[in-house]
Amino acid sequence: MARKQGSHSDITGPKVRDAALRLIAQHGYAAVSMRQIAAEVGVQAGALYNYIADKQSLLFELMQSHMDAVLGAVAAEDLGGDPVTALERFTRFHIQFHLPRRDQVFLSYMELRNLDPDNFAQIEAMRRQYEDTLETILKSGVASGAFAVTDTRVATLGLIALLTGITNWYDPNGRLDIDAVQEIYTELVRKAVAS
Numbered sequence: 001m002a003r004k005q006g007s008h009s010d011i012t013g014p015k016v017r018d019a020a021l022r023l024i025a026q027h028g029y030a031a032v033s034m035r036q037i038a039a040e041v042g043v044q045a046g047a048l049y050n051y052i053a054d055k056q057s058l059l060f061e062l063m064q065s066h067m068d069a070v071l072g073a074v075a076a077e078d079l080g081g082d083p084v085t086a087l088e089r090f091t092r093f094h095i096q097f098h099l100p101r102r103d104q105v106f107l108s109y110m111e112l113r114n115l116d117p118d119n120f121a122q123i124e125a126m127r128r129q130y131e132d133t134l135e136t137i138l139k140s141g142v143a144s145g146a147f148a149v150t151d152t153r154v155a156t157l158g159l160i161a162l163l164t165g166i167t168n169w170y171d172p173n174g175r176l177d178i179d180a181v182q183e184i185y186t187e188l189v190r191k192a193v194a195s
Contacts, residue, residue, distance in 0.1 A: 012041065012043065012050075012051060013051045015041045016037060016041055016048060016051045016052060016058075017058070017061065017062060017065075019037050019040035019041050020032070020037050020058050020059075020062065021062055021103050021104065021107065022040070022103060023036055023037060023040060024059070024062075024103075024107060024111060025102070025103035025106045025107060028110075028111070029055075029059055029111045029114045030114065034048055034055055037058075056114075056115070056116055056119065059107075059111060059114060059115065059119075060115060060119040060122075060123070062104070062107055063107060063108055063111070063112070063115070063119075063123050064122070064123065064126070066101070066104040066105075066107070066108055067108070067123060067126035067127065067130070068126075070097065070126075070130055071126060071129060071130060073093070073097050074090075074093060074097075074130060074133055077089065077090075077093045079093070079133070079137065082144070082146070083137055083138075083140045083141030083144055083146045083147060084141065084146055084190065086137045086140070087134075087137050087138070087141065087147075087189060087190065087193070088186050088189075088190065090133065090134055090137055091163060091182070091185055091186050091189045092182050092186065094160070094163045094164070095163060095166060095178070095181065095182050095185060096178070096182075098163070098164060098166070098167055099166060099167060099170060099178065101167075102167045105164060105167045106167075108123075108127075109164070112124075131156050131157065131160060134156045134159060134160065135152050135153060135155075135156040138152040138155055138156060138193065139152050141193065145195055146195060147193040147194065147195055148193065148194065148195035149193050155192070155193060158192075159189055159192065159193075162185075162188070162189070162192075163185060163189070166181065166185070
């Protein structure tokens with residue numbers, strides 16, 4: 001179906017994705033209908049299919065976009081230095097990157113189960129790539145004697161869960177600013193793996 005004259009895919013497409021992200025983060029994937037997304041954007045439900053193939057494709061696109069951003073940002077980050085320094089840099093990066101993206105983080109963790117098997121495998125591979133960044137740091141620290149970690153894979157998953165959990169409770173208007181939270185979490189992470 002051809003797009004109607006005067007339609008702006010570069011404007012409406014992002015509005016569809018933003019509305020879907022917001023609604024799914026608030027109500028959950030299963031509870032959000034295409035009609036709700038369309039109403040939020042201000043278009044007819046059928047018009048959504050000019051911008052997305054279906055609801056599953058939309059969920060996958062939202063998750064893939066988030067993971068692309070994560071992987072691009074961490075690749076550009078300076079995580080060099082000795083393992084302790086690299087771990088501190090990763091910790092600060094993870095907090096700074098994820099905290100302003102609460103809805104994307106929610107989707108990436110809570111709605112993963114709603115992906116079909118092929119989409120799940122692609123997102124899981126991207127997540128593994130990100131996790132490998134931290135695991136490489138931990139393995140380096142174990143090899144140098146800086147870290148005492150029995151299982152680097154389990155430690156990686158545990159530390160990422162710890163760091164990502166900030167998005168559930170942090171209040172920018174609360175008693176701690178982001179710098180203070182980063183200091184506290186850097187110390188927690190360092191002590192969790194210290195030899």
